Amino acid sequence: MSNYLKKGFLLGLGAAVSGKEKLEQKLKELVxxxxxxxxxxxxxxxxxxxKGDTKKQEWSSKQKKQTQKIAKxxxxxxxxxxxxxxxxxHTLELKLADKDVIEE
Structure with a gap:
């Protein structure tokens, strides 16, 4: 994974964790x-x-496509x-082995 993608992923992960903790705190206050x-x-x-899981899957799919594009x-x-x-x-090796057996 490129350094930029890794940093972006970690940034998003940190934001998600922070957002989840803040939401839990706010919901507790409301309760x-x-x-x-x-x-x-x-x-x-x-x-x-x-929603976070859905976004994670979308991001993973986009990242995979981008990686495949770069590799291509x-x-x-x-x-x-x-x-x-x-x-x-393997098929060619088998054919050659069979040919060698027939010729001997």
Whole structure:
């Protein structure tokens, strides 16, 4: 992962943790003042966490696509391409081994 992506991820993670802690504190205050029920506060927190997970998945998907794009531009083979080459080499080795057995 590039240094910029890593720093951006850590910055976002820090903001999310800070935001979650502040939200928990605010919800607790509202429950203590009887402006919110415990169930409502829990529902709001669950909603916050769910949205965070969705954003995390979106970010991971975008990061993966960007990494693949950079790798392609640099001419770096993908795992799938390497596996395909391994299979092709293995098939050729088997054919050569069979040919050697027939010729002997």
């Amino acid at each position: 203590d003042k009887n402006e919110l029920t415990q169930d409502e506060a829990k529902s709001m927190m669950d909603n916050f966490i769910e 531009e640099m001419g770096i083979a993908t795992t799938e391409e390497l596996e395909d080459l391994r299979r092709r080499i």
